[in-house]
Structure formats: structure tokens, C-alpha cells
Amino acid sequence: MSIESPAPSQPGFLKRLVLAGLNILIPLTVGFILAYYVIRELSQTKLWFIQALHYVLPWLFIPLVMLLPLAILLRSRIKTLLLILPLPLFLLTYGELYLPRLPVRTTGDPFVVMTYNVWEGNVQFDQIASEIQTHDPDLLSIHESSPPLVQALENRLADSYPYYRIHPGIGFFSRYPILQSQAFRLGSIYGIPGPWAQHLVVEIEGEEVNIFNVHPPSPPLQGKYILGLPLRLPTSFRTEGFEIAIQEILWRMERVKGPILVIGDLNFTDQEEEYKFLRRTLEDAHRQCGWGMGFSFARFPSTGLALWRIDYVLHSDEFVCLRTKSGDFAGSDHRPVIAELGWRETTD
Structure with a gap:
């Protein structure tokens, strides 16, 4: 006598909507930040759009902070790793601003x-x-x-x-x-x-x-x-x-x-x-x-x-x-x- 195992439950509509949004937002956000740094370092001339982005660079990292808890909550390793990927770039650019200061x-x-x-x-x-x-x-x-x-x-x-x-x-x-x-x-x-x-x-x-x-x-x-x-x-x-x-x-x-x-x-x-x-x-x-x-x-x-x-x-x-x-x-x-x-x- 064979017993059929129950079919895995499908995620609800809200969860599917969140997953679809993350699948779009995370690659776009991470890719945009990485592209900015790559173009900035490799370009031999000043590019006006890169210079304009200098002004909003710190704010480009804000979506990562907002999306990371969702990725962790959904237990998505790939999404979590993608969101952590730009962290070293932020630390290289602004990390010293958050370090304790030594007495002088x-x-x-x-x-x-x-x-x-x-x-x-x-x-x-x-x-x-x-x-x-x-x-x-x-x-x-x-x-x-x-x-x-x-x-x-x-x-x-x-x-x-x-x-x-x-x-x-x-x-x-x-x-x-x-x-x-x-x-x-x-x-x-x-x-x-x-x-x-x-x-x-x-x-x-x-x-x-x-x-x-x-x-x-x-x-x-x-x-x-x-x-x-x-x-x-x-x-x-x-x-x-x-x-x-x-x-x-x-x-x-x-x-x-x-x-x-x-x-x-x-x-x-x-x-x-x-x-x-x-x-x-x-x-x-x-x-x-x-x-x-x-x-x-x-x-x-x-x-x-x-x-x-x-x-x-x-x-x-x-x-x-x-x-x-x-x-x-x-x-x-x-x-x-x-x-x-x-x-x-x-x-x-």
C-alpha cells in the first residue's frame, strides 16, 4: 500500500509579491553600485553622470539596509550575500568616519x-x-x-x-x-x-x-x-x-x-x-x-x-x-x- 506525500505548500500571494520585488530590486541596486565604482575607477576621463552620482553616493546604500532584513527573514542566502557584497565598498569610502578617534x-x-x-x-x-x-x-x-x-x-x-x-x-x-x-x-x-x-x-x-x-x-x-x-x-x-x-x-x-x-x-x-x-x-x-x-x-x-x-x-x-x-x-x-x-x- 503506497502513501502519497502531501504536495509542498505554495507561498501565499503576498510572499510571492515580496519575492518578485526582491528579485528585481536587489540585482538592480547592487549592480548599480558596483557599476558606479567600476566605471569610476576604469574611466580615463571625467564622466558627467559619475560626477553627479558623487553627490548621492551615500544614499545609494540605503536600499541595501532596507532590503537586507527582508532577505534574512526570507532565509534567502543568495539575496543576503548579494546585499552584503557592496559593504566593503562603503567601508572603504566612508568607514573611517565611524571609527573611534585616537587622542592627539x-x-x-x-x-x-x-x-x-x-x-x-x-x-x-x-x-x-x-x-x-x-x-x-x-x-x-x-x-x-x-x-x-x-x-x-x-x-x-x-x-x-x-x-x-x-x-x-x-x-x-x-x-x-x-x-x-x-x-x-x-x-x-x-x-x-x-x-x-x-x-x-x-x-x-x-x-x-x-x-x-x-x-x-x-x-x-x-x-x-x-x-x-x-x-x-x-x-x-x-x-x-x-x-x-x-x-x-x-x-x-x-x-x-x-x-x-x-x-x-x-x-x-x-x-x-x-x-x-x-x-x-x-x-x-x-x-x-x-x-x-x-x-x-x-x-x-x-x-x-x-x-x-x-x-x-x-x-x-x-x-x-x-x-x-x-x-x-x-x-x-x-x-x-x-x-x-x-x-x-x-x-x-
């Missing part, structure tokens, strides 16, 4: 640097001034400043910052004496002068420190409307503006002696080639002593969610970073970036 040895008194793009349309002058006073920096750079804002800051901060220099769209306030200052253009593109920047020599602890307060132009993402759709199809990402600006900054850096600070809204992420050019001689304060992604710019300020990091405090080897943090928007689309720096202790 410094000499002299530390000082605080703050860079703040206040946004040219921001009229919340009191909030901006209060945000600055909350963090109480010794050196302050502002960008996209309007004449009314500058006047408000001068009235509110004059006692705290006896030394300052103001130029169109950019300003610098200091508790330390400004020995020299020069305003210059960050190159030109298509015959149009670049934005104003400042080179200041400030005396700190008896040392002359060269400070470059800069705000290179942002790269526009251009596109075309296709078939009457409401969204534009991206067709180019123009980075010539900040490329020329960084070459100007590097050229000027080569011609000065002594400690250097480069501070400001650079309008590119730490994945850009221009960032690597600066890092050949400068340290990134947030990479050195900060924790987490350090996002500073909000594409949609009303959400209060910063999406990528384009504001920097960069310093030469004479300094070490002690701590960094981000402030509140205070009506801007940027969070201020604050770094406490100390003088590196040298061994004879």
Missing part, C-alpha cells in the same frame, strides 16, 4: 573655526547672528551674504570680532589680528569672472596663518524635457566652474609659506577629484576628527534634512583637529560647519 597631542591654545553659507535669500538675520554666537567661533567665514545681513552682523558681532573683511557675497570675521588681506576672483569661465574669494593672513599664537575663504560656483545639472513629461532627463553636469576655481586656489597656495586653512562652501563632495587635489597638502577636519557623514547641505531646506557634505574646514599639517560639529540651518540651506583646531605638538 597639541601645544598652545586651541581655536574654533566656523564656515557658514547663510544663503543669499535668508532674511532671518537675528537667527543667523544667534547661531554664530551659540558656537562662538574665533574665525568665521560667511558666504552668499547680502549687504543688509552684513550690516546686521557688524552691529551684533562688533564687540566679539574686532577684525573683519567684507567683499561681495563673502565675509570673514576674526578675534585675531588680520595682518594682510586680498580679495580675488576664482578664475573665470566663458569670459565671466568667478566669484569673489579672500586670502587673509591672520596672526594666531604669534604665527602668521594663511586663510583662504572660498566659495566656488556650484555645478548645474542640465537636462531636457522628453515627451512632455514633467521631469527633465539629465544630459550634462557642468563642473568647469569649481574645477577652474580650485586650480586658482592651488596656484595661490603654492606661493605662500606657513600654516594654511582653506574654509568654505566648496560645492563638491569628498569623492570629487578636486577634493583629492586639495587633500594632497591639506587635512579634512571632519575626516580627521569628526564622526558620521557630516552632511551640511539641504536640497529642500524645509525638510531640515541635510543630504550631502560640501562645506569644509581644511588645514595644513601644523594643525590637528580636536572636534567637529554641524550647527542649525537658521533659515539657510546649509548647516554651519564648526571645527576646533589645535597646534600639532612637534618632537625635536
Whole structure:
């Protein structure tokens, strides 16, 4: 007498739907990330779509975090392994931002640097001034400043910052004496002068420190409307503006002696080639002593969610970073970036 074994139960509709979605989403997500890294490393020229993806790179990993629990819950080894595959790439790119920081040895008194793009349309002058006073920096750079804002800051901060220099769209306030200052253009593109920047020599602890307060132009993402759709199809990402600006900054850096600070809204992420050019001689304060992604710019300020990091405090080897943090928007689309720096202790 033969006994028929019961047929295996078929998964329900909801489970089949989830499996079908995972079968599509996981290969697409993992494949997209891997393709980005492969193309970026193998390409001999700059590709506009790769440069555009630099800005959203950290967010490309978010779907992996969301899909991984589902793959584990469904006990799918292949899907789980696929989702773990890009993890080493994330660790190579951003892992150091989550490592504990070792104590450093410094000499002299530390000082605080703050860079703040206040946004040219921001009229919340009191909030901006209060945000600055909350963090109480010794050196302050502002960008996209309007004449009314500058006047408000001068009235509110004059006692705290006896030394300052103001130029169109950019300003610098200091508790330390400004020995020299020069305003210059960050190159030109298509015959149009670049934005104003400042080179200041400030005396700190008896040392002359060269400070470059800069705000290179942002790269526009251009596109075309296709078939009457409401969204534009991206067709180019123009980075010539900040490329020329960084070459100007590097050229000027080569011609000065002594400690250097480069501070400001650079309008590119730490994945850009221009960032690597600066890092050949400068340290990134947030990479050195900060924790987490350090996002500073909000594409949609009303959400209060910063999406990528384009504001920097960069310093030469004479300094070490002690701590960094981000402030509140205070009506801007940027969070201020604050770094406490100390003088590196040298061994004879």
C-alpha cells in the first residue's frame, strides 16, 4: 500500500509579491553600485553622470539596509550575500568616519573655526547672528551674504570680532589680528569672472596663518524635457566652474609659506577629484576628527534634512583637529560647519 506525500505548500500571494520585488530590486541596486565604482575607477576621463552620482553616493546604500532584513527573514542566502557584497565598498569610502578617534597631542591654545553659507535669500538675520554666537567661533567665514545681513552682523558681532573683511557675497570675521588681506576672483569661465574669494593672513599664537575663504560656483545639472513629461532627463553636469576655481586656489597656495586653512562652501563632495587635489597638502577636519557623514547641505531646506557634505574646514599639517560639529540651518540651506583646531605638538 503506497502513501502519497502531501504536495509542498505554495507561498501565499503576498510572499510571492515580496519575492518578485526582491528579485528585481536587489540585482538592480547592487549592480548599480558596483557599476558606479567600476566605471569610476576604469574611466580615463571625467564622466558627467559619475560626477553627479558623487553627490548621492551615500544614499545609494540605503536600499541595501532596507532590503537586507527582508532577505534574512526570507532565509534567502543568495539575496543576503548579494546585499552584503557592496559593504566593503562603503567601508572603504566612508568607514573611517565611524571609527573611534585616537587622542592627539597639541601645544598652545586651541581655536574654533566656523564656515557658514547663510544663503543669499535668508532674511532671518537675528537667527543667523544667534547661531554664530551659540558656537562662538574665533574665525568665521560667511558666504552668499547680502549687504543688509552684513550690516546686521557688524552691529551684533562688533564687540566679539574686532577684525573683519567684507567683499561681495563673502565675509570673514576674526578675534585675531588680520595682518594682510586680498580679495580675488576664482578664475573665470566663458569670459565671466568667478566669484569673489579672500586670502587673509591672520596672526594666531604669534604665527602668521594663511586663510583662504572660498566659495566656488556650484555645478548645474542640465537636462531636457522628453515627451512632455514633467521631469527633465539629465544630459550634462557642468563642473568647469569649481574645477577652474580650485586650480586658482592651488596656484595661490603654492606661493605662500606657513600654516594654511582653506574654509568654505566648496560645492563638491569628498569623492570629487578636486577634493583629492586639495587633500594632497591639506587635512579634512571632519575626516580627521569628526564622526558620521557630516552632511551640511539641504536640497529642500524645509525638510531640515541635510543630504550631502560640501562645506569644509581644511588645514595644513601644523594643525590637528580636536572636534567637529554641524550647527542649525537658521533659515539657510546649509548647516554651519564648526571645527576646533589645535597646534600639532612637534618632537625635536
